[in-house]
Amino acid sequence: MILKRAEEQLLGGRVLRAREGFRRLFKLEPEVYRERYIEVTRTAIGFAISEGKTDQARQWLDYLKNELGVDPGELELEELKLASALGDESASDELARSELNSGDERLRLRGADALVLAGAPEAEPVCRAIRHLCRSEWSEMRDALQGVGRKSAFAHWRLFLRGCAAYYQNDAPLAASCFSKLPAGTIPARKAAAFGGWRGKDAGSFPESMLKERCHLIGESEMADALVKSQHFWTKGMYAKAYQAMKHSGARFPDLKVSLAGQVSHFFQHADVSLNRTERGRWLEFAASAMSKRSFNTEADNYVLANTLIHGGDYECDAIWEIYRRGREATRGKNARFVALCYVIRATSDLILECECEECVQFGHECAIFKLEAAIQADPGYEPAYLKLLDSYRVLRKKSERNKLLDKMSTRFPESKTSLLAAGRACLDRKAHAKGLAYLEKAREAAPLDGEVRAEIRRGLVAKAVGHYAKGTPPQFEKARESFELLLKETPRNPDFGETEEIVYLRWSVLEELAVEGKESQKDDKRLLAKGIDSHVAEFVLAFYREHHAPQLHGKRAKSIPMVEPRGEKTLAQALQMLRFLLNGMKSERGKGIREEWLDFLEDYIDDALPELTKKDRGIAVEMYRLLQETHHFWTRYPADLIDQWRELDKDDPLFTVWFWQDIDEEPTQEEIDKTRKEAEKRGDRMALTALDAYLKVLRENNAEISDEDAAIFGKGGMTLDQAEMMAAVLKPMAPAERIRFLMGQGASREEAEVISSVVDTFGSAAPPEGLPSAKESPAKPKPQPRPAAKPSDPDPNQFDLPF
Amino acid sequence: MHPYQTLHVTLDDDSETIRQAYLDAVRRHPPESDPEGFRLINDAYELIKTEDARLSREIGGKISGSTILASPIEAALMFFKADLDPKPPAEADFYTFLRS
Numbered sequence: 001m002i003l004k005r006a007e008e009q010l011l012g013g014r015v016l017r018a019r020e021g022f023r024r025l026f027k028l029e030p031e032v033y034r035e036r037y038i039e040v041t042r043t044a045i046g047f048a049i050s051e052g053k054t055d056q057a058r059q060w061l062d063y064l065k066n067e068l069g070v071d072p073g074e075l076e077l078e079e080l081k082l083a084s085a086l087g088d089e090s091a092s093d094e095l096a097r098s099e100l101n102s103g104d105e106r107l108r109l110r111g112a113d114a115l116v117l118a119g120a121p122e123a124e125p126v127c128r129a130i131r132h133l134c135r136s137e138w139s140e141m142r143d144a145l146q147g148v149g150r151k152s153a154f155a156h157w158r159l160f161l162r163g164c165a166a167y168y169q170n171d172a173p174l175a176a177s178c179f180s181k182l183p184a185g186t187i188p189a190r191k192a193a194a195f196g197g198w199r200g201k202d203a204g205s206f207p208e209s210m211l212k213e214r215c216h217l218i219g220e221s222e223m224a225d226a227l228v229k230s231q232h233f234w235t236k237g238m239y240a241k242a243y244q245a246m247k248h249s250g251a252r253f254p255d256l257k258v259s260l261a262g263q264v265s266h267f268f269q270h271a272d273v274s275l276n277r278t279e280r281g282r283w284l285e286f287a288a289s290a291m292s293k294r295s296f297n298t299e300a301d302n303y304v305l306a307n308t309l310i311h312g313g314d315y316e317c318d319a320i321w322e323i324y325r326r327g328r329e330a331t332r333g334k335n336a337r338f339v340a341l342c343y344v345i346r347a348t349s350d351l352i353l354e355c356e357c358e359e360c361v362q363f364g365h366e367c368a369i370f371k372l373e374a375a376i377q378a379d380p381g382y383e384p385a386y387l388k389l390l391d392s393y394r395v396l397r398k399k400s401e402r403n404k405l406l407d408k409m410s411t412r413f414p415e416s417k418t419s420l421l422a423a424g425r426a427c428l429d430r431k432a433h434a435k436g437l438a439y440l441e442k443a444r445e446a447a448p449l450d451g452e453v454r455a456e457i458r459r460g461l462v463a464k465a466v467g468h469y470a471k472g473t474p475p476q477f478e479k480a481r482e483s484f485e486l487l488l489k490e491t492p493r494n495p496d497f498g499e500t501e502e503i504v505y506l507r508w509s510v511l512e513e514l515a516v517e518g519k520e521s522q523k524d525d526k527r528l529l530a531k532g533i534d535s536h537v538a539e540f541v542l543a544f545y546r547e548h549h550a551p552q553l554h555g556k557r558a559k560s561i562p563m564v565e566p567r568g569e570k571t572l573a574q575a576l577q578m579l580r581f582l583l584n585g586m587k588s589e590r591g592k593g594i595r596e597e598w599l600d601f602l603e604d605y606i607d608d609a610l611p612e613l614t615k616k617d618r619g620i621a622v623e624m625y626r627l628l629q630e631t632h633h634f635w636t637r638y639p640a641d642l643i644d645q646w647r648e649l650d651k652d653d654p655l656f657t658v659w660f661w662q663d664i665d666e667e668p669t670q671e672e673i674d675k676t677r678k679e680a681e682k683r684g685d686r687m688a689l690t691a692l693d694a695y696l697k698v699l700r701e702n703n704a705e706i707s708d709e710d711a712a713i714f715g716k717g718g719m720t721l722d723q724a725e726m727m728a729a730v731l732k733p734m735a736p737a738e739r740i741r742f743l744m745g746q747g748a749s750r751e752e753a754e755v756i757s758s759v760v761d762t763f764g765s766a767a768p769p770e771g772l773p774s775a776k777e778s779p780a781k782p783k784p785q786p787r788p789a790a791k792p793s794d795p796d797p798n799q800f801d802l803p804f
Numbered sequence: 805m806h807p808y809q810t811l812h813v814t815l816d817d818d819s820e821t822i823r824q825a826y827l828d829a830v831r832r833h834p835p836e837s838d839p840e841g842f843r844l845i846n847d848a849y850e851l852i853k854t855e856d857a858r859l860s861r862e863i864g865g866k867i868s869g870s871t872i873l874a875s876p877i878e879a880a881l882m883f884f885k886a887d888l889d890p891k892p893p894a895e896a897d898f899y900t901f902l903r904s
Contacts, residue, residue, distance in 0.1 A: 117903055134895040168892050170832075191902060211877070214884060216904040219897055223880075231877040242876065258808040258815060260883050266806075267879035270864075274874040307863065332815070341859045384856070 010040065015047045038070060045078045049085045057082050093118050100153055106185065112153035113187040126157045138165055160188030167195045191217075220260045222251035227264070237279060240286040243268055247296070254304040256331050269304050272312040284312040291323070303327030310345075321346065336379040343375035344385050365392040383413055390422055402426065410439070417447040424456060433464035454490065458499070461487040462507070466552050469515035477516055484508045497577060498584030503541060505530040510545040514553050536570065536605075537577045544585065544598065570609040572620045578602055579627050610645045618653075621646055622687070625659065654680035654688035658695050667699065807848035807861075809886040819854055826853070832889060841888050848886070 006021025019040045026037040041060055048057040061078055064070040072079075077098055083091030092114065099111030100122065116123040116130075125147035132141035141161065148158045163178030179192035194213035208228060215224035226249030233242035246253045246264060254265035272280045287308040290296040296305065306324035309317075321342060328338060347368035353360050369392050375385035386409050393402035406423045413419040420443035427436030437460045443453045461483045468480035484504070491501055509526035516522070530538060579602060606624075621642060640663045646656045654676045661668050668676075673696070680688035808815060811825040826849040833841035852858045873879045893901065 117899065130898060131895055134892045134898050136892060164892070168890060170889065187902060194901070211880065216901045217893065219893065219900070221904055227876055227880055231875055234875045246876070256815070258806070258813075260880055263806050263809075263883040264876050264879050267873050267876060271873075311864070335859075337855055338859050338862075341856070341863065345863065 006040075010043075015040070015044050019044045034068070038064060038068060042075070042078060046081065049078075049081050052085070054082060054085050057085075089118065093120050096120070097122070108153045109156065109183060109186050112157070116154070116157055117187070123154060123157075126154050126161070129157075129161050133161055133164055133168075136168065138169065141165055156183050156186055156188050160192065163192060164195065215260065218260060220251060222249050223260050223264070225249065226251055226253070230264075237282075239271075239279070239283045240290070243286070243290070247301075254300045256300060256303065265300075265304055269307045270311050272308065280312060284309060287312070299327045299330035301327075303331055337382060340375040340379035340382040340385055343371045343378060344382070344388060347371035347375070347385075347388060362396060365395045368392050369396075380412070383409075383416060383419060386413075387418060387422055390426070394426070399430075414442075415446050417443045417450060417453065420446060421453055421456060424460065428456075428460050428463055431463075431467060433460060433467055436460050437464065451492075454492065458487060458490050461490065465508075465511065466549060469511050470553050472515065474520065477520070480511070480515075481508075481522070496584040497580040502530040502533045503581070506533070506538060506541045507545050507549075510542055511549055511553070514546065514550055534574050534577065536568065536574045537581070540578045540601075541581055544581070548585075570605055572606070572609045572617050572624065575602065575606045575609050576620050576624050576627070578605065579624065583627065607641065610641060614649075618646070618650075622655070652679050654683065654685055655691055658688060658691045662695060806883050806886040807851040809883060810844055810848035810888055811852070812889065812891075813852075815858075822849070822852055829888070844886070844888060 002021050002025055006018050006025065009015075009021060010018035019037075022033060022037040022040045025033040041064055045057045045060050048054070048060070057078070061075060061082065064075060065072055077095070080091050080095040080098065084095045096111040096114035096118065097120075099107040100115065102108060102111070112123070116126050119127050125144050129141045129144035129148075132138075132144055142165075145158045145161060148154045150158075159178050159181055163175045163182075166172075166174035166178060175195060179189075179195065182189040182192055190209075191213060193207070193210045194217040196210045196214075211227065212224040215221055215227070226246050229245040229249075230242045233239070233245055246261075246268075251261050252259075253261045254268070255261035256265065272283060275283055287305045291302065291305045302323050304327075306320050306327060309320050310324060325339065325342065328335075350367040350371065351364045353364050369389065372385050372389040372392065375382060376389065379385075386405060390402060390405055390409070393399075393405060403426075406426055409416075409419045410423050420439050424436045424439035424443060427433070427439060437457065440453060440457045440460055444450070444457065447453060465480040465483035465487070468476040468483065488501060488504055491504065492499055497503070505526045509523045509530070512521045512523040512526060527538075533541070582598060582602060625642060643656050643659050643663060646653060647660060650656070657676050657679075673692070677689070677692060679685075680692065811822060811829055813822050813825045817825075826845065829845045830842065833845055835842040850857070851861050873882060892898065
């Protein structure tokens with residue numbers, strides 16, 4: 001019975017109990033059970049050594065020798081194991097050698113591993129190969145490994161080192177192949193995890209062992225456990241503990257170097273971006289409180305925590321900036337550019353205003369000026385500070401300061417395109433055209449391919465010509481014409497419609513017409529040169545420039561110039577050209593001189609052109625719709641007309657059907673959607689398929705249930721669409737600060753008021769923000785945004801015959 | 805992304821050294837054979853090519869494009885992924901790694 005139980009315990013790995021059983025048997029029948037008892041005691045010694053119970057092992061060894069009379073030579077292996085466990089290196093080597101020579105494959109591999117780590121002579125080829133590996137001497141490494149036989153106990157090291165070499169030579173497949181053949185349970189098999197492929201893995205899909213071994217490989221072992229703990233706390237929302245886990249890990253944290261600890265420090269500095277509003281608040285609260293604690297008072301801590309607060313939006317607190325600066329200087333040394341940049345960031349924050357009234361804007365710029373001047377003082381070579389200061393002077397109309405600063409900039413940054421461009425613009429604004437153009441020419445020398453500089457030069461040449469024409473004398477007219485000659489040479493290689501030579505001639509002819517009278521005028525000559533332009537478009541352009549230039553030349557004549565009423569056939573192609581011209585004019589003239597009347601005129605023109613729509617016009621209609629979408633704030637009615645018109649002609653056109661759905665209140669049925677998709681596939685209309693997918697996506701989003709955040713903002717009970725629209729209508733005309741005050745007066749907290757204020761701008765009568773109505777009391781039907789992200793891309797030239 | 809790790813430069817290296825490191829990295833990872841690596845290298849260089857960019861990143865924490873790191877281990881993974889050309893450690897460090 002005792003024997004049976006002892007054998008079972010031995011088989012089950014309960015060695016100590018098994019030994020106790022055999023001890024009792026030995027006491028009962030010493031001659032029968034002596035050998036078995038000795039054998040089990042030796043097993044128990046090995047077990048005790050592996051458990052670190054070296055005293056127990058010593059006692060049993062002495063017992064075997066002294067009490068049972070076992071020959072000490074028979075116990076040599078146990079003695080070696082014990083000496084090895086007690087730190088005797090020569091004993092370890094001896095043990096490893098004995099294991100290497102044993103018949104057990106597992107022991108042989110273990111012995112080989114131990115000998116490699118000990119740098120023993122038997123492992124010399126492997127150690128030599130390691131030396132070459134660490135020096136990136138690949139062929140020498142291969143030569144060294146030639147000395148390791150395929151059937152040798154070190155063969156797995158040969159595989160491992162080849163895998164390592166492949167990894168360091170960016171041959172991931174070969175490395176993976178080598179590592180996959182390593183025998184389990186060996187050191188190489190365990191360490192191969194460090195060389196795993198990281199590409200394509202994310203935080204949730206990699207084994208922890210890989211992370212740990214990698215940390216060991218890069219010499220940051222302490223980071224391994226700390227990262228796991230920190231990750232656990234972070235994902236549970238325990239941010240303070242997550243930071244503390246890193247801080248108290250024994251790793252060098254926070255670290256400001258290129259290291260794993262440095263990367264994690266960088267993460268904590270800017271972690272607020274990954275958190276929602278509530279969580280961010282808790283994280284920043286911890287950062288603020290930690291700064292005052294003794295355990296977080298190193299300069300590196302100060303640097304990280306202060307940056308956390310700054311990044312989280314605490315721009316205004318001077319003390320935090322000061323702590324940040326001190327922390328940075330203590331850890332990275334002094335840097336004038338860093339100080340200047342900090343001042344510029346603070347100045348920029350002064351210009352982020354809740355209220356955008358003129359008084360507040362001016363106050364913001366006045367505050368910013370002090371910081372920008374301090375930035376320039378800290379680092380006189382920091383150009384962005386000058387540019388921002390220049391802008392503040394412009395807003396505050398500090399002309400003399402601005403001019404002085406411009407002179408200073410042109411001296412300090414004589415070859416900077418940005419400074420020269422700013423100087424050029426400033427001169428043009430104050431009508432110093434020649435000086436401005438000189439600056440712009442220098443800017444072009446600094447950046448010959450820069451389109452912005454070229455556009456500014458063209459604007460400068462026109463402004464200069466207008467200035468000469470305004471003086472009203474023949475010599476000045478000649479100078480104006482010289483400017484136009486230069487302007488023609490500046491025509492871009494791929495001009496927008498408003499920048500073509502023909503349009504320049506039309507513009508020139510208008511100035512001749514307005515400024516030069518009688519036979520001297522070259523009006524007709526110039527107009528003849530613009531002969532390529534359709535007469536309707538030409539009249540439109542002329543009328544536009546008459547209105548645009550007349551006030552500059554003869555202020556009072558502006559109103560007396562009548563709007564042109566073109567005669568003859570109106571086509572959509574002409575309307576498209578006019579539209580392009582107008583859009584270009586809005587861009588190049590910086591929005592000046594565009595009046596609603598022009599838009600009304602064009603809208604009427606398009607309406608008149610619609611009856612002429614033919615199937616050939618489809619490409620034009622698509623292009624027109626795209627441009628109209630870009631400027632939809634001017635047009636609210638017209639796109640629907642265009643869509644209706646086209647659908648009368650081709651009621652199954654899938655693209656226009658999708659656009660039709662976008663512009664009506666009713667959702668299409670599934671049957672209609674399927675039919676339209678089939679039609680698009682039949683016609684090979686990729687644009688329609690894209691538009692349909694985008695429309696359905698918006699529809700799904702709009703139908704989504706109310707989010708928790710919105711519920712928190714608008715109350716659990718929610719509000720109907722009508723109520724929400726009414727509230728938006730009340731809030732929309734107000735300035736942001738006024739909205740917040742109003743909402744706080746209605747009982748909302750400041751935080752809620754800020755959020756509501758920010759969503760009001762997106763809440764138009766045609767497009768309520770998704771999820772706004774209560775889930776309980778939903779409105780009739782959620783309406784997709786009339787112009788969603790489903791903007792059609794440029795028409796496929798293979799699909800349409802575009803006229804341009 | 806850890807741009808310094810990708811280009812194998814230190815925080816104190818100047819713009820010219822960084823540029824040289826960038827060119828070397830592009831030579832090792834040309835777009836034809838390693839488009840993903842080339843993109844990473846370009847992104848890294850954009851983030852640190854000038855002193856102003858380096859300082860802006862330091863204060864503003866820009867990583868790359870719209871990437872947002874959501875947890876410490878994600879940051880660690882990005883650090884590992886950023887190392888396109890890992891170099892073997894010194895011999896002593898390699899033995900320390902094997903013994904750990």
